[in-house]
Amino acid sequence: MEKRIYLRIAAMFIATFLFPTLSWAIDGSGTQKDPYLVETGGQLDQIRLEIAQNKFPNGVFIKLINDIWLTDSFIPLGDAKIPFSGTFNGNLHTINRLNLNYKTSNQGLFGVVETCTIKDFTLNGTMTSSESNVSNIGTVVGLAKSNIIISNIYSNVNININGVAQHHIGGIVGSFEPGTKISSEIYSCQYAGVIKAGNSTDCIGGIVGYVDNNTNTDAKIMYCNSIGSIYTNGKDPYIGGIMGYINDENKSFGGIIRCFSRCGLHYAGSNKFVGGIAGRVRSSATRTKYNACLTDSCGGKAFTTASETNAKFDDSNIVVTYAQCKSGYVTYYLNENTEWQQKLNTDNYPVKWEYIPAHTFYKVYKYQDKYCNGTTKGEVYYTNSNINSKTYHKGVWVERVEPNCTSTGNIRHYHCNICNKNYSSETSSAEIADVTLPIKHELDGLWEWASDHESAKCTVHCTREDCSYISSSATARVADGTIKIIIYNATCTSPRIYKYTATLTIDNIKYTDTQLIKSGSALGHNFVDGKCTRCGEGNYLTFKSTGTSTIKLVNHYNNNPSIQISLDEGNTWTNWNFSTITLAEGEKVQMRGNNPNGFSNTVSNLKEETSYSTFVMTGKLTASGNLMSLIDNLGVETTIPNALCFVYLFKNCTSLVKAPSLTATTLANNCYKSMFANCSNLTDVEVSFIDWADKKYTDQWMDGVAANGTFRCQALLPEITGSGYIPEGWRISKTYEKGDINRDGYINVADITALINYLPNGLATNPLYDVNGDSYVDKYDVKALIKLILNK
Numbered sequence: 200m201e202k203r204i205y206l207r208i209a210a211m212f213i214a215t216f217l218f219p220t221l222s223w224a225i226d227g228s229g230t231q232k233d234p235y236l237v238e239t240g241g242q243l244d245q246i247r248l249e250i251a252q253n254k255f256p257n258g259v260f261i262k263l264i265n266d267i268w269l270t271d272s273f274i275p276l277g278d279a280k281i282p283f284s285g286t287f288n289g290n291l292h293t294i295n296r297l298n299l300n301y302k303t304s305n306q307g308l309f310g311v312v313e314t315c316t317i318k319d320f321t322l323n324g325t326m327t328s329s330e331s332n333v334s335n336i337g338t339v340v341g342l343a344k345s346n347i348i349i350s351n352i353y354s355n356v357n358i359n360i361n362g363v364a365q366h367h368i369g370g371i372v373g374s375f376e377p378g379t380k381i382s383s384e385i386y387s388c389q390y391a392g393v394i395k396a397g398n399s400t401d402c403i404g405g406i407v408g409y410v411d412n413n414t415n416t417d418a419k420i421m422y423c424n425s426i427g428s429i430y431t432n433g434k435d436p437y438i439g440g441i442m443g444y445i446n447d448e449n450k451s452f453g454g455i456i457r458c459f460s461r462c463g464l465h466y467a468g469s470n471k472f473v474g475g476i477a478g479r480v481r482s483s484a485t486r487t488k489y490n491a492c493l494t495d496s497c498g499g500k501a502f503t504t505a506s507e508t509n510a511k512f513d514d515s516n517i518v519v520t521y522a523q524c525k526s527g528y529v530t531y532y533l534n535e536n537t538e539w540q541q542k543l544n545t546d547n548y549p550v551k552w553e554y555i556p557a558h559t560f561y562k563v564y565k566y567q568d569k570y571c572n573g574t575t576k577g578e579v580y581y582t583n584s585n586i587n588s589k590t591y592h593k594g595v596w597v598e599r600v601e602p603n604c605t606s607t608g609n610i611r612h613y614h615c616n617i618c619n620k621n622y623s624s625e626t627s628s629a630e631i632a633d634v635t636l637p638i639k640h641e642l643d644g645l646w647e648w649a650s651d652h653e654s655a656k657c658t659v660h661c662t663r664e665d666c667s668y669i670s671s672s673a674t675a676r677v678a679d680g681t682i683k684i685i686i687y688n689a690t691c692t693s694p695r696i697y698k699y700t701a702t703l704t705i706d707n708i709k710y711t712d713t714q715l716i717k718s719g720s721a722l723g724h725n726f727v728d729g730k731c732t733r734c735g736e737g738n739y740l741t742f743k744s745t746g747t748s749t750i751k752l753v754n755h756y757n758n759n760p761s762i763q764i765s766l767d768e769g770n771t772w773t774n775w776n777f778s779t780i781t782l783a784e785g786e787k788v789q790m791r792g793n794n795p796n797g798f799s800n801t802v803s804n805l806k807e808e809t810s811y812s813t814f815v816m817t818g819k820l821t822a823s824g825n826l827m828s829l830i831d832n833l834g835v836e837t838t839i840p841n842a843l844c845f846v847y848l849f850k851n852c853t854s855l856v857k858a859p860s861l862t863a864t865t866l867a868n869n870c871y872k873s874m875f876a877n878c879s880n881l882t883d884v885e886v887s888f889i890d891w892a893d894k895k896y897t898d899q900w901m902d903g904v905a906a907n908g909t910f911r912c913q914a915l916l917p918e919i920t921g922s923g924y925i926p927e928g929w930r931i932s933k934t935y936e937k938g939d940i941n942r943d944g945y946i947n948v949a950d951i952t953a954l955i956n957y958l959p960n961g962l963a964t965n966p967l968y969d970v971n972g973d974s975y976v977d978k979y980d981v982k983a984l985i986k987l988i989l990n991k
Contacts, residue, residue, distance in 0.1 A: 234260035240269040258285030275310035282313040289320020297324030305341035313344040334366035337373035347383035366401040369408035386421040396431040402443035405462035419453030425462040439478040454486030461493035474502040488515040527581025608636035644710035675701040738834030744782035748818025792829040797841035816854040838865040857883040866896040882908035894923035914944040
């Protein structure tokens, strides 16, 4: 292995210094199947010498396998005597240091070419001259004769002509001139250098200086990008962003197609023959189409207006602004088979660099919404995403109209004035077939109860005063189970209550009515040492401290309820002036008030939280007793006297751990709204009401309390959790009436069966099972339960 390496180095040394014209030191033989593999500028010089010796009558094939730097003595490949032919494949490499100080015509990386392909490389360097009347100067090719393909080349070579007149100067190719039959193309090339042409007055172009089609040439320039600059002091220069002069007398020019120029054109003379695409055009050029040039760089002209009168251009050649370039419009316009790209919001101009390997191609798509009749809607947008345009209807928003007894209504929808159809949204493609709401009566059930409440007749009718519509009627009965009876025994605060609930379904609508029949009187509390001997309830609102705590009451809008406080177990009472009460460890304060019209009763603006009386607490407090003692001084009242009575009362009291008993059974709208909101340490709440009334009493009442706690309630209260109801995650502890053995909220025959099943267990300590109250659970409790059911 090492021996082969030494032999190769020796061979290169001999080839370079002793026999510079020998080709065997370069890998490959120069044929199409075995091209020269060029690694250095010196090797390219060697191949040029062999071309000059006419060693490749059928053309030479060259492939770069490395970036190269040309020698200081570099001479263009091919001349007028022996043009370069074959293939030069740059293989996406860079050719550096093209430093030509030329004195003759036909100058560039290649001097004269014919029947060849030149492609895929980047070219850097400078071309300089002080000679007059030389011509065909291009950074890649000086003179192209026939059957040429030049593609995917990026040239950053500057041309400096020091104050003399030269002709046919191009950023890529100097000149295409007559051959027997030229069939040539330049495509996907970009020129980014600067041409300073001195006093030249003849044919300077960002891509090609001159095309002579007098002998049936059909050269094409496609997808090329000119972004450099051209300077000349000539009197009437022929200069163009893509081409200087098109001499198309025989009308066979292949055309300039889908090219873009923002080449800056700077001239001292008139703009008689200056254009963003081409400077001077002789005869027809109708094949020159779909090109764009930046107005700031060409004076607003794609072609000179001074060209021959029969030179014709269609409207596809456009002059554009910087804003149009940045928006993506120009890239979309130029695009064909994804030749042009632009990363919007990053690239300000169309980009044409296909020779860059492994890059993401950012195609530009057009986006424009349309109305349902095909006409456009609004502005045109451009995007790198292939999204579909939306179809809009010229919809008029139609609000919902409720039907009534005599006329139909409609749902909310868009009505399109173009297609006269209805849609759920302006862009929806799904039509709503029918937006009509049928005639609708405001139905309700009118109930007629029998005197013994064993039956009730329901007649469905319209409640509107101006409508006499009656649907149908039906009768509910205790006997068939459509009337259910619940009996509530007398308590300290309530007499015995018979609750009759009738339920019927008429025309698929459920109707319910409830009758409450009171019997006898309430037992009344029997308070001994602050507690009732019957129900065990403490009647006064009491706060007990753990550690050091404070309590005060903040009143707003003249809410000054009458409150007395006691710090000695109710022995003495004083009027509270709402100053701060401080409690030490284990100390407590009792409160009572005479406020029959409600605790917060002077305002009714529910949106103003600061309109009501609220407690402010610090430390850690547990509450007991009856909140209603703030209403009646005793805690025996069970009816909330007014709406908003206790709204916000304990809100934000993070010191409150246990709430007082809420013994009221008849509530008022929003009476408990937000009462315990944000009491983040509250874990124990007990209530006596049995109906949520769709949250109208307790809206947001326990939002923000502790995540876990115990909610104590009557057996009949529905177990609904969530905001305005029982907090999520809390344990529910229900209170059942003695004799409700199966804990279903009713005392009936099913409880007899349940009690018989429990008898062997001897559950003497459970008050539900000890129906006769003799401290034992036995057959006598079954007899007592039967008697209780019969009495109910």
